[in-house]
Amino acid sequence: MPDIAGLPLEQISASVARAILEEGVAALQYGDTTGRLKTKQVICGLVADFDIQIVPEDLIITTGAQQALELIGKTFIDRGDVVITEGPSYLGALQAFSAYEPDVHTIPSDENGMDTDLLAEELARLGPRGAKFIYTIPNFNNPSGVTMSLERRMHLLDLARKYDILVIEDDAYGRLRFEEETIPPMRSIDPNILYLGTVSKIFAPGLRTGWIIGPRPILEKIKLVKQGDDLCGSTLNQVIVERYFTEIDWRSTLDATIGRYHERRDALLSALEEYFPAEATWTRPQGGLFVWINLPEHIKTKQLLPFALEKGVTFVPGDGCYPAGTGLGLSSMRVCFSFEEPGKLREAIRRLAAAIDEYLEASKA
């Protein structure tokens, strides 16, 4: 979970109360399937920070970015269609797509994100339009924490153009950078891709407000699908989002949160250095919420989990971040540094290391 303890609750409370009186019952009524015009305008302003220049007709507001993934699955995937993701990839995306039974091909990623040389080989094998889409989280990937280099982004776009394959850029974490320079989103370079965003990591997950930016003919299809999914999103939540990003000093609040994430990442990484086995490796994210840890092959993180839970610590076993049955990620785990104080993170890693010892001990027995 993102840490939202810094939200200015009194201001938000007053802003919401005023909004209900000013908007009247319209704030509580059904709304347009694609979202409120004013909310769309606010989102256009937000993405302009990353040089994505759009008008409200270029986006659809979704019930969180998770619904965007479900809509994309329902719109594009027929059973057996090839879909390409980096590995590891977001558990919730794999889950959303899997309902439509795609054949998911995984391209390994390293410290610079998806390996686009391997992608090039895969696309050469599949041929033009050989996949329905390429799904990637280029900034502070969930679960790996890594960021795709600009060079790789350009390479991916070239390949997508060459093979006529849609790119889906999930930028849920893009604003959470605490180190080095922002790398332009692919959508700022190529308007033919789908770009996903959300307020969950920059304001409030509980408002379930995300968006899809994309070419209008594609948005038309997604709109029809969305009608069947939920008729429309929550009108009131959209009103609250509008007000938050126009009435409240959200940038300072977010900066403070990012500062806390930075500090927590540092605490986590130094605890890993101190407590974890020498054979373990892990990523060093420049932002976001997650670190990905690779343990020696003989440690299976799914079997390790009960030992960790016993000590009051949890993590996401790595195999869930790959398509089912691939046998990948079995010795990896995702840990999250966003929600707890440095001291607690340090203690968690100490306990996790102890859980690994106990697991190894038990495996010997």
Added chain:
Amino acid sequence: MPDIAGLPLEQISASVARAILEEGVAALQYGDTTGRLKTKQVICGLVADFDIQIVPEDLIITTGAQQALELIGKTFIDRGDVVITEGPSYLGALQAFSAYEPDVHTIPSDENGMDTDLLAEELARLGPRGAKFIYTIPNFNNPSGVTMSLERRMHLLDLARKYDILVIEDDAYGRLRFEEETIPPMRSIDPNILYLGTVSKIFAPGLRTGWIIGPRPILEKIKLVKQGDDLCGSTLNQVIVERYFTEIDWRSTLDATIGRYHERRDALLSALEEYFPAEATWTRPQGGLFVWINLPEHIKTKQLLPFALEKGVTFVPGDGCYPAGTGLGLSSMRVCFSFEEPGKLREAIRRLAAAIDEYLEASKA
């Protein structure tokens, strides 16, 4: 759209403002996929009015009843599966199910709802478990406005038991009765069915809060599907629902709304008597929002629609309320009496009758 002009906005505004301060950031954070415990408790209280005795574990909160329909489609329907609905049925349900490519069989309905004798014949043809489920809106059906008699409800439950087929009772409109006595929902008689409800027609559609009540093993499956759809519903909206149904005199507000609907239905029916062609027939709903009109066969309501729009009046052409390609409902239409004042409804029907004349004139030419 339901008429929500009577909502006590000042009370709601104050209640929401207080809720944000009292609940703290938890109101804005991710929540449980199946919904907040307290919201579930409130819903248990609401359905107890209809003698549905449940505990929170017996329900899942959904992003409006529309998401409930999508979740049911995704959970139960494989391509080609038989699904049974009454005819006409809710457009949005047909749309939600159609994504999963079922074979929808339509059982005609009359002034007492789905004709269960015809259902019995159909089920005898299909055999045990010959359909995935029977979907019905027994109270003030959308679009027909008709209500299923108690005798038919009992017959339907008997048949479902005999052929081992799941029943889905969509009770979105059940509280909107302005005439005669409440008929018990099937869920109050048989706990093995799925029962859908929503706050959209008794509070606010813009909060997208509905629910599925059903056997726990089925809810477990639906919960997994919901994770992929949206992770969780809006936490804040659930908090608002809790507060509305515990802090505010919602029953008086709803009674006043139902009184307006009654008056509007009367105005609509008397205008139909006065202006519509003698060959037309229509339903006489005891509650809800809709009247279903059957015109002579040579009038195709889809072709009639542009003539009506020209006069500033709209309706839902009947064929959309049947599965695509069946050729049913071509001369029918759904009209809605909930949203406009009696005078406006009267004028709308006058114009609609004039549009029919113009359409007939143009057809001759």
